[in-house]
Amino acid sequence: MAVITLQTFFIAGFGLAAIGFGVAVFRTSSMMRSALALLFSQTALGAMFLAMQVEFLGVLQIMMMATEMSIMAIFMVMFMMDPGGLGAMEMTHQKRLSILAGVVGTLFIAGIALFTSWGAVIATAPPAAQQTHDLGIELLGRSMLIFETAGVTILTAMIAATAIALPSLQRNPHHEP
Amino acid sequence: MSPDLLIALLTGAALLGVGIYGALSQTNLVMIMMGVELILAGALVNLVAFWRFLHPDNYAGQMFVLIVMTVMALEMAVGFGVAIARFRARGSVEMEEARELQG
Amino acid sequence: MTTLLIISALLVGAYLVAVLEAWLANGRFRLTGPLWATVALLGRESIVPRTPDRLFFETAPVLLLVAAVLAAAVLPLSPSLIIANMATGALFINAALAYVLVALLMAGWGPDGAYALIGGWRFLGQVIAYSMLVVMPITAVAMRAESLLTTDIVLSQSGVWNIVYQPLGFVLFFVASLAVAFLPPFDLPTAGGELAGGVEAEYTGSRLAVFRLGRMVLIVSLAAATTVFYLGGWLGPVLPPWAWSAVKILAVSAAMLLIGHTLPRVRETQLLAWCWKLGIPLALLNIFIVGVLVLIWL
Numbered sequence: 001m002a003v004i005t006l007q008t009f010f011i012a013g014f015g016l017a018a019i020g021f022g023v024a025v026f027r028t029s030s031m032m033r034s035a036l037a038l039l040f041s042q043t044a045l046g047a048m049f050l051a052m053q054v055e056f057l058g059v060l061q062i063m064m065m066a067t068e069m070s071i072m073a074i075f076m077v078m079f080m081m082d083p084g085g086l087g088a089m090e091m092t093h094q095k096r097l098s099i100l101a102g103v104v105g106t107l108f109i110a111g112i113a114l115f116t117s118w119g120a121v122i123a124t125a126p127p128a129a130q131q132t133h134d135l136g137i138e139l140l141g142r143s144m145l146i147f148e149t150a151g152v153t154i155l156t157a158m159i160a161a162t163a164i165a166l167p168s169l170q171r172n173p174h175h176e177p
Numbered sequence: 178m179s180p181d182l183l184i185a186l187l188t189g190a191a192l193l194g195v196g197i198y199g200a201l202s203q204t205n206l207v208m209i210m211m212g213v214e215l216i217l218a219g220a221l222v223n224l225v226a227f228w229r230f231l232h233p234d235n236y237a238g239q240m241f242v243l244i245v246m247t248v249m250a251l252e253m254a255v256g257f258g259v260a261i262a263r264f265r266a267r268g269s270v271e272m273e274e275a276r277e278l279q280g
Numbered sequence: 281m282t283t284l285l286i287i288s289a290l291l292v293g294a295y296l297v298a299v300l301e302a303w304l305a306n307g308r309f310r311l312t313g314p315l316w317a318t319v320a321l322l323g324r325e326s327i328v329p330r331t332p333d334r335l336f337f338e339t340a341p342v343l344l345l346v347a348a349v350l351a352a353a354v355l356p357l358s359p360s361l362i363i364a365n366m367a368t369g370a371l372f373i374n375a376a377l378a379y380v381l382v383a384l385l386m387a388g389w390g391p392d393g394a395y396a397l398i399g400g401w402r403f404l405g406q407v408i409a410y411s412m413l414v415v416m417p418i419t420a421v422a423m424r425a426e427s428l429l430t431t432d433i434v435l436s437q438s439g440v441w442n443i444v445y446q447p448l449g450f451v452l453f454f455v456a457s458l459a460v461a462f463l464p465p466f467d468l469p470t471a472g473g474e475l476a477g478g479v480e481a482e483y484t485g486s487r488l489a490v491f492r493l494g495r496m497v498l499i500v501s502l503a504a505a506t507t508v509f510y511l512g513g514w515l516g517p518v519l520p521p522w523a524w525s526a527v528k529i530l531a532v533s534a535a536m537l538l539i540g541h542t543l544p545r546v547r548e549t550q551l552l553a554w555c556w557k558l559g560i561p562l563a564l565l566n567i568f569i570v571g572v573l574v575l576i577w578l
Binding site: 005007008011012015016018019022023025026034035038041042045048049052053054056057060061064068071072075076078079080081091092093094095097098099101102103105106109110113114118119121122123124125126131134135137138139142143146147150153154157158160161162163164165167 | 179181182183186188190193195196197198199201204206207212214218221222225226228230237239240242250254255259261262265269270272273
């Protein structure tokens with residue numbers, strides 16, 4: 001028997017907002033709107049985490065995505081033929097296949113979610129301060145190796161991305177550094 | 178039983194679907210990356226929901242979320258690196274103009 | 281009740297900051313100056329540019345104000361005078377400040393004007409420069425307090441204030457907070473005399489009034505953050521806690537305005553180079569020093 005609490009209401013509301021903004025990303029032709037729609041989709045997810053009483057991850061999500069998606073916005077404006085969306089350019093292909101794939105993917109996962117018996121749902125979350133503390137202990141204890149690996153991976157990706165993005169001086173001798 | 182877990186999982190499924198649609202239908206590399214971000218966001222919701230509603234005592238779940246967030250950031254960094262290189266070489270990051278990558 | 285009190289305190293603070301700024305700008309101290317300026321702004325027509333992105337144009341000033349207020353929501357003015365004492369308060373303030381960037385990008389893109397657009401993108405570059413200098417000093421502060429609760433952070437300074445304990449972090453955070461509030465010498469997105477107002481250029485009337493208010497509240501919030509993280513918050517002898525908070529916040533705001541007034545505007549490339557080549561290593565050094573201090577001395 002389903003119990004509709006205020007928490008459920010907020011989780012569902014922010015979830016719907018996240019999906020709505022996610023759809024808006026591909027329905028507008030203005031790149032700035034598209035990028036900020038993605039930002040607000042991610043922010044709604046962060047708020048949803050907060051509604052689920054997962055405070056640290058929620059705040060982290062809200063914080064990280066603001067900068068990340070803003071940086072995305074400038075790249076979209078740089079690389080798009082029609083960043084303002086005033087020319088009504090067609091920017092999609094294989095539309096029918098994509099919609100089909102999206103719908104099938106959603107239905108498949110939703111079916112798994114619906115027909116699996118997840119067992120008893122735990123109603124109470126640990127208090128927020130406890131969560132932050134325990135996550136810290138986990139990070140520097142059992143999961144330290146994974147955490148370190150993530151750090152090294154970030155470093156590698158930073159170097160790799162910079163190396164790819166730098167102009168090749170041999171190919172273009174007239175390039176001014 | 179509280180429907181919270183189910184709502185979160187369905188949200189994740191919907192985000193996955195929107196993301197797949199975006200990644201397949203868009204012709205611009207940056208827009209495709211936005212689709213991938215949405216797919217990862219769907220994964221994120223699922224992970225948080227699993228931790229919160231099924232295993233709130235096992236913090237490896239939250240750890241996993243942190244790793245997925247890292248992956249999202251890395252995907253962006255490397256993707257933009259590739260985009261800049263591609264734009265320098267060919268003057269566009271449109272997928273329709275990248276036929277030479279076809280095997 | 282607490283919420284109302286804090287918001288009215290923020291408004292009073294913003295008003296006083298506006299008086300100070302006008303005093304610095306034209307050399308006349310007039311207590312009623314901002315009041316008349318506000319009345320004049322509200323009375324004027326609020327012009328909408330010809331082809332705006334209306335959604336962003338309208339949202340930007342409000343979002344700036346909301347972000348500034350949210351940043352102040354996790355900062356205590358006295359042991360009980362705090363809107364939301366979150367277990368992740370010191371992280372939440374970063375999250376709130378990140379939306380200043382979003383507001384300015386919207387304000388830059390929305391009106392469809394060249395100066396505004398340049399101002400908005402400039403602020404993106406500025407964020408990439410300063411954001412690490414906001415986060416890393418706060419990390420060191422949280423290390424000493426062993427908590428992200430802002431009230432615990434204040435209590436951890438009952439012996440020695442953080443400005444003495446980690447002066448390097450204070451300097452970095454202070455500089456970064458100047459950059460967050462785009463005060464001179466980091467006023468790249470508005471840049472009077474160069475961009476003709478930048479992100480503010482296309483705003484007039486009531487929308488400009490909201491934008492200016494948002495910025496003033498942002499300055500007060502950042503001063504409050506500096507007070508809580510480095511100047512011992514409400515701690516102090518004789519006076520009641522809220523009075524100490526008020527005095528310290530006003531002093532920090534005045535310092536923020538004064539310092540910027542005496543320096544030339546920094547160039548975008550210089551800002552990025554200094555922040556990444558000098559600021560981030562110093563911030564890491566600060567974390568290291570604080571870590572050693574916490575281990576050997578407490």
